[in-house]
Amino acid sequence: RKEVEQDPGPFNVPEGATVAFNCTYSNSASQSFFWYRQDCRKEPKLLMSVYSSGNEDGRFTAQLNRASQYISLLIRDSKLSDSATYLCVVNNYNQGGKLIFGQGTELSVKP
Amino acid sequence: DTAVSQTPKYLVTQMGNDKSIKCEQNLGHDTMYWYKQDSKKFLKIMFSYNNKELIINETVPNRFSPKSPDKAHLNLHINSLELGDSAVYFCASSQVRMGLAKNIQYFGAGTRLSVL
Numbered sequence: 001r002k003e004v005e006q007d008p009g010p011f012n013v014p015e016g017a018t019v020a021f022n023c024t025y026s027n028s029a030s031q032s033f034f035w036y037r038q039d040c041r042k043e044p045k046l047l048m049s050v051y052s053s054g055n056e057d058g059r060f061t062a063q064l065n066r067a068s069q070y071i072s073l074l075i076r077d078s079k080l081s082d083s084a085t086y087l088c089v090v091n092n093y094n095q096g097g098k099l100i101f102g103q104g105t106e107l108s109v110k111p
Numbered sequence: 112d113t114a115v116s117q118t119p120k121y122l123v124t125q126m127g128n129d130k131s132i133k134c135e136q137n138l139g140h141d142t143m144y145w146y147k148q149d150s151k152k153f154l155k156i157m158f159s160y161n162n163k164e165l166i167i168n169e170t171v172p173n174r175f176s177p178k179s180p181d182k183a184h185l186n187l188h189i190n191s192l193e194l195g196d197s198a199v200y201f202c203a204s205s206q207v208r209m210g211l212a213k214n215i216q217y218f219g220a221g222t223r224l225s226v227l
Binding site: 034 | 144151152153154155156159167201214215216217218219220221
């Protein structure tokens with residue numbers, strides 16, 4: 001079983017749609033959680049950290065359920081520029097800061 | 112100013128050759144990483160150095176040897192290149208502090224290695 005699992009997609013949605021991505025992780029000792037975004041042929045960039053109480057950044061909302069070992073990302077009012085691969089990332093810094101990446105969920109927003 | 116820069120951006124070479132990829136960060140971070148992203152887009156850590164000390168060494172062939180001359184630089188040398196080494200290699204850096212459960216990593220633009 002992979003340490004971090006995501007639905008690879010692709011998700012094809014029209015502009016303005018709301019889209020949700022799910023992620024599960026297997027290591028209950030994981031301590032911090034992130035969503036990274038990777039554009040085609042570019043490097044991954046931090047989109048947002050995920051906090052236990054849930055957090056929002058503009059159109060993006062992240063949720064964490066430690067009991068279920070589940071992380072989600074909700075994107076409201078999708079823009080064309082949101083088209084990218086979204087990477088669910090987990091960190092157990094007792095492992096020296098190693099980030100464990102999911103395989104990514106591809107999003108394509110169409111006009 | 113590019114925060115994490117790696118060179119070269121593209122590397123095309125023959126099987127059996129030896130090549131190096133260089134990485135530098137100007138963020139003042141104390142920890143640097145090498146990741147490999149394969150054709151299936153899976154991003155996997157290879158090595159990590161904290162203040163020039165190796166702290167993560169995943170199951171990687173010993174043809175791969177990282178070197179950190181100082182905390183701002185982490186280079187990757189690959190001996191006897193094989194077809195399966197073709198991938199995108201990303202360097203990253205972060206400031207890891209014990210007791211602080213956040214490890215935000217900043218990535219370089221990647222080196223696209225093609226072994227023919």
